[in-house]
Amino acid sequence: MKHLLSIEQLSRAEIEAILDRAESFAEVGRRDIKKVPTLRGRTVVSLFYESSTRTSSSFDLAAKRLSADLVSVKAAGSSVEKGESLKDTIATLSAYDPAAIVIRHPYAGAAQMVANWTSAAVVNAGDGKHEHPSQALLDVYTLRRRLGSLEGVKIWIVGDVLHSRVARSNLIAFARMGAEVTVCGPPTLIPRGIETLGCEVAFTLDGIEEADVVYALRMQKERMSESFVPSLREYAANFQIDTRRLNPRQLLMHPGPVNRGVELSGEAIDSPQSLIAEQVAAGLVVRMAILYELLAGAEQAPSGDGEGSAPTPIGTPA
Amino acid sequence: MSEKVVLEHDDLRRTLRRIAHEIAEKNPDSDRLAIVGIHTRGAVLARRLHVFLGELTGTELPIGDLDISFYRDDVGAKAPAEQPVVHSSHIDFDLSGRTVILVDDVLYTGRTVRAAIEALFDYGRPQRVQLAVLCDRGHRELPFRPDYVGKNLPTAREERVNVRLEEADGKDEVTISEPSPVEVAR
Numbered sequence: 001m002k003h004l005l006s007i008e009q010l011s012r013a014e015i016e017a018i019l020d021r022a023e024s025f026a027e028v029g030r031r032d033i034k035k036v037p038t039l040r041g042r043t044v045v046s047l048f049y050e051s052s053t054r055t056s057s058s059f060d061l062a063a064k065r066l067s068a069d070l071v072s073v074k075a076a077g078s079s080v081e082k083g084e085s086l087k088d089t090i091a092t093l094s095a096y097d098p099a100a101i102v103i104r105h106p107y108a109g110a111a112q113m114v115a116n117w118t119s120a121a122v123v124n125a126g127d128g129k130h131e132h133p134s135q136a137l138l139d140v141y142t143l144r145r146r147l148g149s150l151e152g153v154k155i156w157i158v159g160d161v162l163h164s165r166v167a168r169s170n171l172i173a174f175a176r177m178g179a180e181v182t183v184c185g186p187p188t189l190i191p192r193g194i195e196t197l198g199c200e201v202a203f204t205l206d207g208i209e210e211a212d213v214v215y216a217l218r219m220q221k222e223r224m225s226e227s228f229v230p231s232l233r234e235y236a237a238n239f240q241i242d243t244r245r246l247n248p249r250q251l252l253m254h255p256g257p258v259n260r261g262v263e264l265s266g267e268a269i270d271s272p273q274s275l276i277a278e279q280v281a282a283g284l285v286v287r288m289a290i291l292y293e294l295l296a297g298a299e300q301a302p303s304g305d306g307e308g309s310a311p312t313p314i315g316t317p318a
Numbered sequence: 319m320s321e322k323v324v325l326e327h328d329d330l331r332r333t334l335r336r337i338a339h340e341i342a343e344k345n346p347d348s349d350r351l352a353i354v355g356i357h358t359r360g361a362v363l364a365r366r367l368h369v370f371l372g373e374l375t376g377t378e379l380p381i382g383d384l385d386i387s388f389y390r391d392d393v394g395a396k397a398p399a400e401q402p403v404v405h406s407s408h409i410d411f412d413l414s415g416r417t418v419i420l421v422d423d424v425l426y427t428g429r430t431v432r433a434a435i436e437a438l439f440d441y442g443r444p445q446r447v448q449l450a451v452l453c454d455r456g457h458r459e460l461p462f463r464p465d466y467v468g469k470n471l472p473t474a475r476e477e478r479v480n481v482r483l484e485e486a487d488g489k490d491e492v493t494i495s496e497p498s499p500v501e502v503a504r
Contacts, residue, residue, distance in 0.1 A: 024385065027406035033440040036388035066388075296393050 003115045003122040004290055006131040007169045012176050019141045022282070022289035028065065029285060039068035039295055042099040047089070048125070049075040049105045054256055054280055055125050055134065059102045062287035068295075071096060086110065090117050099295050103127075121294040129165055129223070135255055136169035138286040140177055142279050143213060146251065151178035156208055157199075158239060159217035159263050162189045163224065166255045167217055171197050184208070185217075185239060188228040204238070205245060215253045216241050216263045232262050243267045251275055321480070325469060325492035330452070333468040334363065337450055338370035340466050345417055348375035350445070352416045356434050357385045357405045360422035362485045363452060367421060380416075382409035389433035413442030423481040425451040425467075428460035453492060455479050 001014065010018075028036055044063040048056050056072070063070045071093065075081070080089060086105070093101065094117075101118060103111050104125040111124035126132040143150055155174050161167045161183050174181050175198040182200040183190060195201050208214065219232065229235040242265035246252060252264075252274045260266050269276060325333065345351055353371070355364025361383035368381045385405040387393075420434055435447060450466035455473045471479060473494060480493045 024387075024406045027408075028388070031441060036440070037436065038388040038390075038393050292388075 001293060003111075003124075004133055004294060005111050005115060005122065005124045007133045007136045007172045007176070008131070010133070010173075010176075015137065015140065015173065015176065018137055018286070018289045018293055019144060021292055022137075022141055022285040025065075025285040025288040025292075028288075035065050035067060037067045038292060039063070039066040039099070042068045042295060043096055044068045044070050044100045044102065044291065045093045045096065045098040045120070046070065046072045046102040046125075047075075047093065047104070048073070049080065049086075049103075049110075050126065051076075052104060052125070054283055055104065055132075058280070058283040059123070059125060059134075059287050059291075061284055062291055063100075065284075066288055066291055068099070068291070071098070086114070087117060090114055094118050094120065100291060123290060123294065126165055129163055129168075131169045132165040132255075133169050133173075134283070134287055134290055135166050136173035137290065138279060138282040139170055139215070139253060139255070140173050141286050142253070142275055142282045143251075144177075145278075145282075146275065147212075149178070150174060153179045153212045154182070154210055155179050155213040155215055156182045156184055156202075156211040157215045157217065158184045158205070158208070158241060160189045160219050160228075161185050161194065161217065162191050162228070163220040164217045168197070170215065171199055175199065182207075182211070186229055186235070208245065209247060211250055213251045213253060214241055214246060218255065218257065219259055219262050221259075232259075236262050239263070240265060241268050243271055246271075246273065248273065253279060256280070321493045321495040323491055323493050324471060325453075327490045330468075330490045330492060333452065334366055335370055337466045337468060338367050338374060341367070341419055341448075341450065342371060342374045344448075344465070348377055348379070350415065350417050351375075351419065352380040352382070352411065352413065352444075353419045353421060354382045354384055354409065354434075354438065355421040356430060357383060357407075359481050359483055359486060360420075362483045363423060363450075364419075364421040365485075367419070367450070380411035382411065383407060384409070384434055384437050386430060386433040386437050389437045391429060391433070407437065407441075409438075409441045413438070413444045415445050417446040417448065418444040419448050419450050419466075421450045423452050423483075424479050425449070425454045425462070425464055426457055426479075428458045428462040431462050432460055452481060453479055 028034060046056060046059050060070055060072050098120045100121040100123060102123040102125050103114055105127050108128035108130035110127045111122055115122040124131060124133055147153060157167050171181050182202055183194060184202040187203050190201060240263060246268055252268060254264060254276050258264055258269055353364045353368050355361035364381060368379060371379055384407045448465040451464045452468040453471050454464055454467045455471045457475060476497055478495045480495060482489055482491050484490050
């Protein structure tokens with residue numbers, strides 16, 4: 001695996017390999033010294049064209065805990081504001097010879113384009129409405145720790161599916177791990193043809209009691225150019241997940257940031273069945289595992305320890 | 319591939335028991351001892367030494383295991399599929415002031431030991447670290463010398479030393495195998 005651009009590209013075995021690796025990074029996080037020298041001397045660039053708290057902070061911390069040198073660039077406050085193009089920005093940052101570039105961009109396919117321009121490993125940290133693979137991996141990790149396996153688990157993804165890259169990546173990842181996924185929301189916020197990704201579709205919350213896991217999505221007000229719902233209040237009346245609609249055996253997840261009182265009630269967020277805090281903690285170890293997976297196999301490195309196997313270059317994109 | 323047995327079931331067990339005696343003899347204040355095995359087979363050997371040392375000293379010594387994958391100096395030199403499976407490390411006692419017996423199955427280049435010592439120091443500051451290995455096959459690339467050796471095995475670089483232990487492989491033995499001509503050509 002040279003880049004992580006989408007969940008689509010990963011097999012179930014590859015997903016499981018990353019999650020197993022993340023388990024051992026969880027142990028590193030419990031030590032007094034929460035840092036290992038694995039990526040010493042490598043440079044990781046994180047480049048965010050959209051706002052982010054969780055994803056950018058956890059990728060940054062993941063790189064630091066692996067002892068990589070980190071260059072963190074936010075579009076706001078950088079030369080992007082002076083009109084520098086994505087291609088020129090990548091060319092500039094590539095001059096530091098980074099081993100990996102973590103990128104978030106408002107346009108679908110941006111990470112793929114960057115992968116064509118650079119020799120670094122590219123990690124898609126969210127590209128428009130397309131995919132957010134690291135989020136899907138950390139959500140599968142969180143559920144796997146809670147439930148042991150996702151095989152046969154019923155998961156409802158509720159809310160603004162149309163604008164959500166998380167929905168797309170998670171749907172693919174959950175299905176690949178054997179879960180039965182239903183997407184639910186008002187018809188205007190469910191993309192046509194989504195059932196071809198292997199899920200059921202529901203336009204009301206009727207039947208949500210069958211779900212083992214309820215995965216609520218953020219109403220993406222910033223991406224809504226027209227009125228998809230009459231009002232947020234009406235959306236909340238029909239689709240908000242609150243403790244009344246949630247039964248105590250169900251687990252609740254949300255990728256964050258939450259619009260309190262819109263897609264989730266405050267009570268539900270703070271309830272013991274909410275995994276939201278666990279998701280954030282998982283984000284760090286899963287992102288360490290992603291960087292390890294991509295960079296532990298890269299070509300430029302000191303010679304082997306004489307155990308016989310020659311360095312294997314894996315520079316060719318799959 | 320031809321395989322030559324160099325330690326049989328009984329030899330291997332006797333050897334481990336001898337190492338345990340040497341450890342006890344060299345460290346009279348056994349209450350300061352701790353045993354740490356390097357994954358995978360070093361950890362298995364550490365558990366066995368732990369039992370023997372418990373019998374010899376009458377004390378339950380702290381035991382832990384280390385996975386050194388994140389400390390290797392060849393990260394990036396191998397494709398991920400060839401990287402060793404990563405386990406978690408478990409050291410849930412305080413290392414400071416202790417004499418840590420680091421246990422591995424085969425001592426070869428010394429790079430694993432270097433990584434293990436670096437990993438160990440991320441957990442604390444032991445008073446002393448001693449190295450116990452079941453086999454020393456030579457060809458050191460770093461200046462390490464084991465404190466306790468089960469068996470010295472003069473080998474050629476192309477040869478493989480196979481340590482098999484009941485807990486991991488179903489039987490106890492150490493063998494040396496020569497690679498087939500095909501493997502040499504590769």
